Amino acid sequence: MFNSSSITHFLLLPFADTWELQLLTFCLFLGIYLAALLGNGLIITTIAWDHHLHTPMYFFLLNLALLDLAAISTTLPKAMANSLWDTRDISYTGCAAQLFFFLFLIGAEFSLLTVMSYDRYVAICKPLHYGTLLGSRACVHMAAAAWATGFLNALLHTANTFSLPLCQGNALHQFFCEIPQILKLSCSHSYNREIGLIVVSVCSGLGCFIFIVLSYVLIFRAVLRIPSEQGWHKSFSTCLPHLAVLSLLVSTAAFAYVKPPFISSPSLDLVVSALYAVVPPAVNPLIYSVRNQEIKNAL
Secondary structure (H helix, E strand, O other): OOOOOOOOEEEOOOOOOOHHHHHHHHHHHHHHHHHHHHHHHHHHHHHHHOHHHOOHHHHHHHHHHHHHHHHHHHHHHHHHHHHHHOOOEEEHHHHHHHHHHHHHHHHHHHHHHHHHHHHHHHHHHOHHHHHHHOOHHHHHHHHHHHHHHHHHHHHHHHHHHOOOOEOOOOEOOOOOOOHHHHHOOEOOOOOHHHHHHHHHHHHHHHHHHHHHHHHHHHHHHHHHOOOOHHHHHHHHHHHHHHHHHHHHHHHHHHHHHHOOHHHOOHHHHHHHHHHHHOHHHHHHHHHHHHOOHHHHHHO
16 A cells, blocks of 8 residues: 555556567657757747847747747656667656646746637737737736746645555556646545646637637638639648647547546547647647748748
8 A cells, every 4th residue: 555655656658568569669759859959949049139129029929939848858758768778767846846847837838828718809800900909918918827827836736746645556548747647546435626626728729729629710700801813821720730739639629628538448548648748749840930030031
């Protein structure tokens, strides 16, 4: 019988059973991680150094790149190191820190994506009021609010999760420390408060998602009034990939946290978590920069 005071480390889920497959997984995730570093690093450097890009839209994009870079660095390097050295260990403190920073960065990113949808709505649907509604001070306040929201959410969940008594061992069926997997180690009926917090967070996240979708619907309506087929194509080719990545992030994260226990399995949990923890930070630079002519010119 375990208890939380006796646990000094957790055991993470390996990606494969054999050393050869572990090495292959390491190479795959190393490629994804390097692509994320390169893409987000280029966006950060380009926007920081090019004064023509010092506008609200690119200010928010700079913050998004910082969050993506930090988020993928919170989970993937440890998983790659475990694959390379054929180990599963993560310390109790390291697990708590990983959980906190991941929740902080993902929560802040989702709040920032909500702010970015509002920025695009004002720019396209209310262009005459853009300078008033999105001045430099307003942009800093909105970005700071997004970061603060993620920080408070992560602090609340991490403190509550690691205050629970753990008596079901120390093996996590995931490649990084995740709340649902830690709750499985908790004593019976001791985790109802954390489940309530998760439900509240999911509901608030769905509210933000609905706001984002409505913003894009209004943007599409405004664009369709423009008598230019080229303008339609440009707007749709830009907005639809944004919605696709956002939908992937929301659906997989919500599924990971609120799915019924009877449909849970280690392989399914691994795939779902990779989809919301690894894929968005890696593909966001492609979505937000490849189709952007100003970013191309600055690069």
